[in-house]
Amino acid sequence: MSWINSRRVAIGVALVLLATLPVWIGNPYYINVSSQILLFAVFALALNVLVGYGGLVSLGHAGLFAMAGYTGALMLDAGHGHFVAILAALVVTLATSAVFGVLALRSTGIGFLMITLALGQIVWGIAYRWAGLTNGDNGVNVTTRPAPLGISLASADYFYYATLVVFLIAVATMAVFVRSPFGAALRGTRDQARRMNALGYNVWLIRFLAFLFSGFWSGVAGLLFIYYNQFISPQVSALTTSAEALLMVISGGTATLLGPIIGSALVVIMKNVVSAYIERWNLVLGVIFVLIISFMPEGLVPGSVRLWRTGWQALWSRLSAPAARKTGEQGP
């Protein structure tokens, strides 16, 4: 039974747990929190493509997230159907990502970060100040959720399942992406840009395509967000959202598939718990940042995962053939 290993068992168990979640959680509030975790996990995975695998830290992804959300919401508001709205949102987000990518990739490192931050602020500026288009601070309501295949997503359960399906597609796409030659090339541009260039790779193009890929999934997450909340306001496009997404990626551990998902769960749960007691989410977010950097610069999950894995493998190697599989590369 060589196809059984700890990794596959874990994935199988996780899938079963996720698929039956509404049954064993029961309470619609927690089901909704789970939907939030999954949709932000899609966002974090998208950001991780750039931060983890590309070594490009973006602080403007809230702009892409909100771009999809606003386009979708405004198209629906104008009376278009869900299919048209979703399609338009994705097209607009891809176009925006292309513009962002062209401009931000004039630089790498700090320059990239600063430019994406400024670009994200442009989207915020439009959402907040151009009241004629975006309704300003009042935001835009999304009155209905779509009904794919005739199934209404109005209830928490069904919306959770729809989010789960999108989430699984996203994870599968990311897994394929990471293992593909293109994923390897992207990691190459992160670690040894000059050598990749000398080997004949078009470093800029690789980064640009990664940016588009990341932008696309950020857009998908943005659409899930407006359907979940049925409302969007300029707050979504603010720097805080980009920072939260970055926290998800970092706290979970960059350049792994699992990291952003765990990070999303951590941040969403913490945000819900903290908000229930005090109104000081920003303070908590800031303190977490400072604590992580000061005491656990590698991120919360990689450390514990490595400990867990070494312990598990030590146990497993006694029971079966040693699983000498190296998973996940650590960023510098």
Place this chain on the structure above:
Amino acid sequence: MSLWLTLAVNSIALGGLLFLLSAGFSLIFGLMRIPNLMHGSFFMLGAYFGVSFLAFGINFWLAALASGAAMAVIGGLIERFLLRRLEGQILPQVLLTLGFAFIIADICLMVWTGDPWQPTTPTHLQGAVQVAGLFFPIFRLVIVGVAVVIAIALWLMVDWTRLGAMIRAGVDDAPIARVVGIKVSQLFTLIFALGAALAAFAGVIGAPYLSVYPGLDFEMLPLALIVVILGGSGSLLGALVGSFLIGFLYNFGQAMFPDLAYVILFLPMLLVLVLRPQGLFGKVVS
């Protein structure tokens, strides 16, 4: 006609404030390669400090200086004990400064509440002077004057003093600078504290006309960013030119296209990025 003139005076005044804000940002970013995302927070916290000092009846300029000094200490401590350990690591630096930006924003909201504060212009600076039949508000002119004086002082310091030479040496080649006996790490703390102080000082003297309110930090940070991208990082001249350019765009944009004023600010930045990525006065960094 007088509308345009008023706009122009406002633009120059805002340009002066932006210079005070972005000069420090540019030095920290250009010389130390630190993306200081709490620079807008220094501005806002400094402004709140100033507002509180003024409420105690302290003289306006004294309040501005005291606020700058307080922020220099805070900035210096953060640099010395936290940022220093992350030298050369961009991502941790970003997270740390961003974390502090959020902490400062929330603390300000707690202490000074969500209502905007607008201190009155000091009495001896109220009113306007008449030049060639046109009226100029004194306070705005004073802001410009202060900015110009500080710009010249900074330029003299960096280009013409022993300290400036040591700073430039530390930036060009830190290990060699250390070998010849320059205490590079102390210099960097000094620059960081200076940048923080300038931002806070600008926050106080800008308070009578910008007012102070939650969210001011993340409104000013992108402006400092644009100025530095426009002018080129580490270049004081670039920061000066960029600041006045943005000052004009902001005021005229707001008068002519109020909905899009904020977005218009970013257009020159985009142009510069496409045509001259190192900024108008920046050096090409290898």
